[in-house]
Amino acid sequence: MSLESVLLFxxxxxxxxxxxxxxxxxxxxxxxxxxxxxFEFDYKKVKHAGLNLTFTVFTAxxxxxxxxxxxxxxxxxTSNEFGLLFLFDLPLWLHVLLGLMxxxxxxxxxxxxxxxxxxxxxxxxxxxxxxxxxxxxTGLRHHPGETVFRILFTILAVLIAGASIGIVxxxxxxxxxxxxxxxxxxxxPRRLDYWLSWVFITPNMHKVHHHFEQPLTDTNYGNIFxxxxxxxxxxxxxxxxxxxxxxxxxHTDPHETERLSNxxxxxxxxxxxxxxxANSEHGDKENEQTGA
Numbered sequence: 001m002s003l004e005s006v007l008l009f010x011x012x013x014x015x016x017x018x019x020x021x022x023x024x025x026x027x028x029x030x031x032x033x034x035x036x037x038x039f040e041f042d043y044k045k046v047k048h049a050g051l052n053l054t055f056t057v058f059t060a061x062x063x064x065x066x067x068x069x070x071x072x073x074x075x076x077x078t079s080n081e082f083g084l085l086f087l088f089d090l091p092l093w094l095h096v097l098l099g100l101m102x103x104x105x106x107x108x109x110x111x112x113x114x115x116x117x118x119x120x121x122x123x124x125x126x127x128x129x130x131x132x133x134x135x136x137x138t139g140l141r142h143h144p145g146e147t148v149f150r151i152l153f154t155i156l157a158v159l160i161a162g163a164s165i166g167i168v169x170x171x172x173x174x175x176x177x178x179x180x181x182x183x184x185x186x187x188x189p190r191r192l193d194y195w196l197s198w199v200f201i202t203p204n205m206h207k208v209h210h211h212f213e214q215p216l217t218d219t220n221y222g223n224i225f226x227x228x229x230x231x232x233x234x235x236x237x238x239x240x241x242x243x244x245x246x247x248x249x250x251h252t253d254p255h256e257t258e259r260l261s262n263x264x265x266x267x268x269x270x271x272x273x274x275x276x277x278a279n280s281e282h283g284d285k286e287n288e289q290t291g292a
Contacts, residue, residue, distance in 0.1 A: 003093060009166075010165075018173065021173055025136075026180065028180075029136040030049075030135075032184065033184060033186055037186065038188075048137065049137045052140050052141040053137060053140060058144040058147065062151065066148075066152075070155050070168065073159055074164060077159055078162060082162050085102075086162050099162075099164075103161060103168065104228070105157070105228055106157035107150065107154035108222070108223030111153040115149065116217075124149070124267045126248055126267075127146070128142055128143075130266075132247035133246065134246045135184060143264065154168075181202075182201050182202065183206065186203060188202065188204055193205070199226055205222075208241075209221065217248065217274070220234065
């Protein structure tokens with residue numbers, strides 16, 4: 001199958017295919033979590049999944065609502081040859097790769113980093129971090145407000161890149177796949193995970209980001225490509241993944257983190273500053289782990 005035919009397929013990918021990718025991915029990694037788990041969680045897995053999948057319904061509704069804007073932005077950019085991809089005459093493979101990388105940088109890495117730095121945006125993102133049992137369904141746990149941020153920045157990325165709708169749909173499909181892979185509670189061979197992490201975001205790399213306290217919470221922001229964390233100095237490697245503890249230290253009460261009504265209200269509640277270990281001793285320890 002040629003790259004042209006792949007793009008043509010994704011230009012008009014049926015909703016049923018995208019739904020199948022979402023559900024199929026969850027099912028596959030759900031099974032893998034039972035066979036090769038990273039952590040042995042003592043939790044009600046179905047109930048936990050039900051809560052996280054509820055956020056997926058909100059995401060789908062918002063996504064459909066803004067799909068027309070995303071599509072219009074892509075059509076306008078490509079029709080007017082507007083964007084970075086039109087500055088040079090590139091071979092198709094490089095055109096597609098750069099398009100995916102720009103979408104990944106602006107629509108994922110940058111907005112993710114921004115949510116950790118801007119207080120009112122963090123209050124929406126904290127819902128994702130409040131999950132104390134990270135598994136494949138955690139990748140779907142995003143407050144509706146955060147979903148709006150991410151889609152708006154994806155639209156911005158489309159305009160900056162000049163990405164065709166085929167590239168946009170290919171990127172979104174890969175993004176769903178990586179959300180499954182990086183959040184799934186699966187044990188990866190350490191050496192394989194390490195070498196893959198030079199190019200892609202891997203399960204062990206992303207699990208560090210879900211540690212419950214700073215400074216690890218503010219590292220490894222990437223979505224698909226690991227290059228952004230390495231370029232901007234936000235990459236951290238923890239040798240012993242078993243030392244990680246999931247969640248966020250500002251929200252530890254199960255009544256807060258496992259109730260849908262409260263999770264939806266957190267962005268409108270008073271801000272709680274992180275209580276993580278920001279002292280030099282902790283920082284020296286992390287630098288020793290990463291070889292920094």
